[in-house]
Amino acid sequence: MNRRMQAVALSAAIMAIGLGPLAAQTYPVKTVTLVTHSSPGGGSDVFLRELAKYLAPELGVDVVVDNVSGGSGAKAMAHMAAQPADGSVFYATTPTFIYTSLLSKPEKTYKDLEPLVNVFEDPEVIYTAASSPVQTIEDAIKGAKEQRVSWGAANPNSLERQALEQLKKVAGVDVGIVSYEGGGDMMLNVLNGTLQIGVGEIQEIRSQLDSGEVRLVASLGDERLANYPDVPTAKESGYDVSVRKFRGLAGPKGLPADVIAIWEKAIPALLENPEYKKAYSEASLLPDFVPHAEYGPFIDTFAAETESYLKEAGITEQ
């Protein structure tokens, strides 16, 4: 779309909407496609579909969610890299796309995308079965020193696994770290006592938390969770382990400045929308807006840390 058409569209929009919240800046395209590697019903898919509901009126565009599954994000990244950088297509970022880039070395990686902004943090917690004697991380470590125990992570390549490997290292214990094909399978093994503790997102265990079948032992962010103020962070408990599961957006390289500006305004506004706030707070998502200028470096730092972890753990070669 060239400048003149933009100008025409802009003035048309101003005339049409008058002095609405977005009258000053009209989004350059009519339809925004949000791409995720997750299949319908998966974590990123639910995130995007919820977001789409509130985003459409905010930007004044139609928002579609497109599932490009396969290869743990490798396909979605290749798909994204081939899209026009006009603000019409964005990809839901999670740590997965970094893991896939580093482990699988596909042709197109996170480096071929331009991080736009971050939206949420999906807090990770350590939990155990309600019947378990473990009350604190200290208890878990003590138990691990007395006899062989196992800790659970949802997937082999995941932030959860990374958090447990870190904890294992700083506590200096030898435990089995068992990974599954999803957080649900793992939770069953925490419930039946196969695993001493598990690491997961609040969302995955919310129903069991409400019914009192599992208990939170610690949160893995830098600060306590607003919904669970009594649960200490791992750092407070004396174990320097912290992970941040981010949920944000990225586009093809070379996003126009005006598009970025609109998103930087729209996302903080959305996060304040009372209806949306209610929905995401119930899901224990933390608003975690990171503007464009900081998001790129944030992703790069995250990738560098993950890379050194993968090498240390012997998962990738030097």
Place this chain on the structure above:
Amino acid sequence: METLAEVGAQLLSWQLLLAAFIGVAWGVVGGALPGISPSISMALLLPFTYALEPTPAIVLLAAVYVGAEYGGSIPAILIRTPGTNAAAATVIDGYEMNLQGKAGLALGISLYSGVIGSLFGLLVLMLLSEPLAKVALAFTPPAYFGLGVLGLSIVASLSGESLLKGFMACLLGLMVATIGTDPVTGGNRFTFGYPDLLGGVAPILIMVGLFALTELFAQAAIPGEGNRVRSSPRIRLPDWPLARRLIPSQLIGCVLGSFEGVTPGGGGTVAAFISYNEARRWSRHKEEFGKGSPEGVAAPETANNVVAETALVPLLSFGVPGSNSAAVLMGGFLIHGLLPGPMLFQRSADVVYGLYAGLFAASLFQLAVAFVILPTCIWLVNRPKPYLTAFIYALVFSGVYSINHSLFDLGVVLIAGVVGLFMRLLRFPILPTVLGVVLGFMIESNYRRSLVLSGDSHMIFLTDPIALGLLIFSAIVVLGSLARHVYDRNRKPAGPAAAVKEG
């Protein structure tokens, strides 16, 4: 009883009945198209549920699942292509019946068994959810390993004339199952730089290749293959003597399907194969299995429809989806602000009762939908062979392509088809390969997971009572098949072994 009354009351809602009908119709069509799995059929409808009330939305999705598990048997019987993974076992006898001109009866049996399975599964879901949830909870990684081994043990009796060839074919399948992401370290294995292989090779691709393409290739390559009898384009439900004969095999399907359904990861495919095997063991007409036995259609088709219902047990009780389809259904719950799991019954009991009612309606609607679309399907496969062959190629390729919009997948299916053709020429059975592909990952990941749990001690498989029981049972199955094999061979050394005919 209170449950039944609540469910009955919900049945009066026309929105719910409409959702169930549309769901089943869509599911049967999706299931019947090779490549469009139950979960994809459901996912395609997911966006349409946004505007609906929660109960009809959930019913719509669940009804798709029911319909798709039945629909998968239609191409399995008519064109030797399992429409869904769980219909693979139906191919064995269903396609044989079709070749004998009994397609209408085979479809009738599969329909009748599917309805019985759905109703039985629903009853189990409504009344036995709690005890079955305990079963699911008792399954630890060693137990899943045992379950996988049990599934694999029936290779011994599916191998046909040569056990050695059967084991080799199975190994081939297990090797394919190792492609993808290592279940413990998360590293890549045998992906050769193809990102399409990162997630492993989907079993449905191998099945479509080995069954459908191999058949088409064989018809082209081997003189005299594929001369067929025409079937009358009418579906026939079994008459009373036949229905009575089917009872034991359906009972087997019901019981095994119930257990397989509640163990996340077990799934309909394994249930169908194990039920097929057990139905044959307990049948009075063993010799017919593999040559168009009606029981050989009834057992797996009952089992996979039971699974479509009992797979909801872990979803509703724990919020843990046991299969891809259950995961999409869970997405449906979440989108409507419902949280499957222990609190669901307390917070939204009406939705659960509505779901039960919808599933009941969906089970019966299968009959109506089938009577509308089946005659068309039979008519289609009775067209002159050149048209039919071209049609099947088009159907298979477009179906496979539509899964991931991937040409790579088409390549995988073609390779599997060529491998299958050579296996047929060399008289290797293909069913063991299919089982290996389906079960390989489950067996390996749980084996290695168990060893991480125990700190590399194999004793864990003996100390876990469920694992031990399943492993002993597997050993009995294998030894029993071996003994029968040796016995048959000694009795009539010159003749062909009376084991299952592998087509």
